[in-house]
Amino acid sequence: MKKWLVIGLLPLLAGCSGITVLDAKSTTGEEQAYLIWFSLGLMMIVLAVVFILFARFVIKYRYKKEKDDFLPEDVKGNLKLELTWTILPIILLIVLAVPTIQITYDQSPQTSADADAGMDIGVAAEQFKWTFSQPNGKTEENKLVLPEGETVTLHLSSKDVIHSFWVPALAGKIDTIPGKQVTYEIKNPKKGTYKGKCAEYCGIQHANMVFEVRVVSQKAYRTYLEEMK
Structure with a gap:
């Protein structure tokens, strides 16, 4: 299993060449690495929810012979579900945007040659x-x-x-x-x-x-x- 996992990851690792973005050696780098891990964590939560729901629907609504004559109910809409999948992404984007804007603004290069400190x-x-x-x-x-x-x-x-x-x-x-x-x-x-x-x-x-x-x-x-x- 490990052998095939390594082989599968080779195309992704081929261009790394010792780059250590996620193993930061400065406070500046650590803040940038934090944003990468934080956004990855949020996206993994979204991905997990999507795959769990996908698997559930595939299993629940899979084809069965006893359902040949079954006629599903005609649903016009579901306000609760529509609000959920509209509001939750907005909340996730706000959660992601707050530290991203803060760190990006703090670390952005300045056009002035004058430095405040250091x-x-x-x-x-x-x-x-x-x-x-x-x-x-x-x-x-x-x-x-x-x-x-x-x-x-x-x-x-x-x-x-x-x-x-x-x-x-x-x-x-x-x-x-x-x-x-x-x-x-x-x-x-x-x-x-x-x-x-x-x-x-x-x-x-x-x-x-x-x-x-x-x-x-x-x-x-x-x-x-x-x-x-």
Whole structure:
């Protein structure tokens, strides 16, 4: 049974390549993962109700020889049922919309380059590399080092075409647009090494536009900045 289950899931898992969206390593990522699990849970409840009712009706109203001459009652409508299947979806949508709007609004990238809090990191995208600028003005290509437990404000821009900054374990995708700077916060990243990539097709070498994010301790981060001087 397990063998056939694994074989059946292979087409769904083929494109995952170690992406850890649901195993978030930051507060920002955890909030996004919560929305995914929450919406999945609601939809599974709806799916279960549909399948249970479907199975019940198939069994109850299946063909029987003794019912060959049975004429069902002509029902014009049922107000209670009609109100139920109209009101319940509205309630479910409201329940889903409240946390979705709240988290999405809180995490939406800002068009202003001014950040309310946190340390500032510059992120410049171009074909086909990423350049990261630390608070002390030093830059490094395709490697981003962050201190754990901080609120990091990314200042994202593009030098040529639209790119998309994405570190699956830490945060969602943020587009970088030529001629426009946006800010995005990653809250409380946890110590570890994570893969990042461009999530927007940007040219013939798009697949090579990857980078590494290392989240280190506060002490190690200060040492890292000193070494860059």
